[in-house]
Amino acid sequence: MVSELISQRSWATEAGTRRFVRYHADGKADDAYADIFRMRLSTIGVGTYLGAATDEVDAAYEATIIDAVRRGINVIDTAGNYRCQRGERVVGRALKLLTTSGEVWRSELFVASKAGFVPFDGAPPADKAGWMRDCTVRRGLATEDDLVGGCHCMTPAYLREALDRSLNNLGLETLDVLFLHNPETQLQVLDRATFEDRLRLAFEALEEAVASGKIRAYGLATWSALRARPDERDHISLARMLELASEVAGLRHNMRAVQLPVNLAMPEALTRANQPVRGHMLPALDAVRELGLLALASGPLLQGRLGRALPSHVPTLEGAETPAQHALQFARSAPSVTSALVGMASVQHVAENTRVLTWPKASAQWLQAAMADHPGAGMAAR
Secondary structure: OHHHHHHHOOOOOHHHHHHHHHHHOOOOOOOOEEEEOOEEEEOEEEOOOOOOOOHHHHHHHHHHHHHHHHOOOOEEEOOOOOOOOHHHHHHHHHHHHHHHOOOOOHHHOEEEEEEOEOOOOOOOOOOHHHHHHHHOOOOOOOOOOOOEOOOEOOOHHHHHHHHHHHHHHHOOOOEOEEEEEOHHHHHHOOOHHHHHHHHHHHHHHHHHHHHOOOEOOEEEEOOOOOOOOOOOOOOOOHHHHHHHHHHHHHHHOOEEEEEEEOEOOEOHHHHOOOEEEOOEEEOHHHHHHHHOOEEEEEOOOOOOHHHHOOOOOOOOOOOOOOHHHHHHHHHHHOOOOOEEEEOOOOHHHHHHHHHHHHOOOOOHHHHHHHOOOOOOOOOOOO
């Protein structure tokens, strides 16, 4: 009992996630859960990005997170800047209800958040630019040059403050992963050498957070960086990022995860060979596999658009009844994706989306056909 109470206050574990699957595996496909770092994680996760900063949206999110966990989802993703910190806070309320009721242990759930964009507090302020300077430069956490675009900061001092705020919002002692949020934002104004210098300092701070028990691992949550062509300004090499982490902390560094868009309209993570790994150029998801990383797929419904209608060439999946189910099946079936993150506005959406977990992942042939009309279609040769 003592060990369970300790794990309740800690992080996702091998024993905890496997216990969760035992309780929730009935009726689900054999590959509904992915094996990664000895854990078992649901191949669909809860996202918390969309929605207005209102109490009504908070209530809907709380209900859907609780229902999703009850239906067998044990991956939850959020960020400090989602809905003016309300994203993290509503996750915290849902987790408190689920754990204090005894429905789940903390060790059964994988929880990720992000730091980088300076968040508002509850609602957008009248002076947004002034707010962001107040939260960073005027508090001595960064210089004007560190606050890129007036909104993005990854100095060690700021990251430490942001992590503590996230843990407080979530009511947790430890995050399973903290992502640097869209670090490619800084490449819009920095040269590559300065960018890498800032990343080294950020990685040092994140390694310290691992050592102190505040996070278990860290990674990069990207929008364009892992899909861009190598000659584009915002391109980031995953292999190079791991080299920087090794420079900071040696081969036992804790950079272990990435997040990137994977959807029917943006399949570059499968099709564009843009990542140099051991002398070969690989698509991002192949690089993820070769480098041994956990990958969360963001935007599987493209902010709801693919939940309303699919491209006409996408083949019908047996059993799938809605565009959202087709789109989710594409994202969760993409090779090397651990979990596809989807925001759900109602418990009806939870029921619709979790039905996908009862089907085996889609075949490579269906994935190829679903991407047929996209420029550069076809998964790169493996």
